[in-house]
Amino acid sequence: MELPHPVRRRLEDFSRTVFSDPSRTDLTDGDHVKYREHGREVVSSLPLQMSLYFNMWFFPWWWIGEVVMLHLKYSSLPDYYKFILVTVLVVMTVIEAIRLYLGYAGNLQEKVPELAGFWLLSILLQFPLILFQLFNESIIILPLERGVHIVLGLFILTQAVSGFAALREMVRHTESQFHLRQFD
Amino acid sequence: MPAVVSSLVPARFLTITAHLVIVITIFWSRDNNVKAGLPLDFTQEQYDKEDTDLVVGLSVTLGLFAVELAGFFSATAVHASASVALLFFLFEQWDCDIYWWILAICSPGPPLQCIRLLVILCISTVGMLDILGYICHLQVCSPTQPRV
Numbered sequence: 001m002e003l004p005h006p007v008r009r010r011l012e013d014f015s016r017t018v019f020s021d022p023s024r025t026d027l028t029d030g031d032h033v034k035y036r037e038h039g040r041e042v043v044s045s046l047p048l049q050m051s052l053y054f055n056m057w058f059f060p061w062w063w064i065g066e067v068v069m070l071h072l073k074y075s076s077l078p079d080y081y082k083f084i085l086v087t088v089l090v091v092m093t094v095i096e097a098i099r100l101y102l103g104y105a106g107n108l109q110e111k112v113p114e115l116a117g118f119w120l121l122s123i124l125l126q127f128p129l130i131l132f133q134l135f136n137e138s139i140i141i142l143p144l145e146r147g148v149h150i151v152l153g154l155f156i157l158t159q160a161v162s163g164f165a166a167l168r169e170m171v172r173h174t175e176s177q178f179h180l181r182q183f184d
Numbered sequence: 185m186p187a188v189v190s191s192l193v194p195a196r197f198l199t200i201t202a203h204l205v206i207v208i209t210i211f212w213s214r215d216n217n218v219k220a221g222l223p224l225d226f227t228q229e230q231y232d233k234e235d236t237d238l239v240v241g242l243s244v245t246l247g248l249f250a251v252e253l254a255g256f257f258s259a260t261a262v263h264a265s266a267s268v269a270l271l272f273f274l275f276e277q278w279d280c281d282i283y284w285w286i287l288a289i290c291s292p293g294p295p296l297q298c299i300r301l302l303v304i305l306c307i308s309t310v311g312m313l314d315i316l317g318y319i320c321h322l323q324v325c326s327p328t329q330p331r332v
Binding site for chain 1: 206210
């Protein structure tokens with residue numbers, strides 16, 4: 001499954017503007033020697049991969065806990081929160097599935113657009129949603145919900161931080177490869 | 185064998201996470217547990233004292249979780265090498281003084297903290313035994329002075 005082409009291009013442009021190294025202008029001779037080794041270097045990030053792996057294992061249990069808790073408190077919620085919470089659950093499930101797939105593909109196959117898509121989904125969508133679930137007291141947060149949301153929130157936080165570092169490394173790596181290609 | 189080993193890691197992670205979720209759940213619903221340990225007519229001070237005790241116990245548990253998760257995520261190589269050292273101690277029947285030295289490292293002191301983490305990791309095994317081992321260690325360490 002590939003990302004559609006216009007989406008890839010947008011994400012590549014975004015990555016290049018945000019993550020590339022502005023301080024690098026002229027390369028020294030030492031840099032040229034270093035970059036010749038680049039074809040064999042691995043830029044996948046281990047902390048990010050570990051976080052994604054454990055997140056993938058934890059997600060079904062988060063889902064079961066959330067559904068059961070929502071079922072238990074459904075009758076004591078006001079009508080608008082019933083609709084909002086069901087929507088938030090569906091949206092979080094779909095986004096989590098897409099996010100984990102993109103994170104795996106981007107990190108293991110060292111693809112920048114996928115990894116950028118994963119990072120944006122984590123920061124802009126999942127993180128506000130999980131904060132909403134944790135800190136909005138009027139949706140009757142049950143203790144088990146607090147437990148599972150805290151764990152998922154910690155996962156998203158570690159993925160945001162390590163994803164940023166991984167994305168920056170990967171963008172600089174691909175940039176230097178582009179630079180090297182002009183000498184072949 | 186590799187298939188069995190590779191499914192142990194998520195299994196262990198899920199048990200640790202389940203334990204953590206339950207501890208957080210107890211923390212947020214401790215009202216009934218506190219009332220269960222008090223007489224039917226209790227004063228507010230008794231309630232506060234019991235509540236504080238339970239909070240302290242749960243906080244210690246959360247601190248131990250930090251140690252356990254650090255050991256889990258960093259490397260099992262630390263665990264393995266420390267287990268090897270302890271096996272040597274057991275089978276070669278080292279002097280008991282050496283064991284007191286290992287225990288004495290539990291006493292506070294900034295340069296010894298990292299060694300202490302190693303010792304904690306090496307005494308522990310999986311899951312509940314980690315926490316039990318650490319508590320036993322605390323019991324033994326605090327009144328003990330190292331014999332040089």
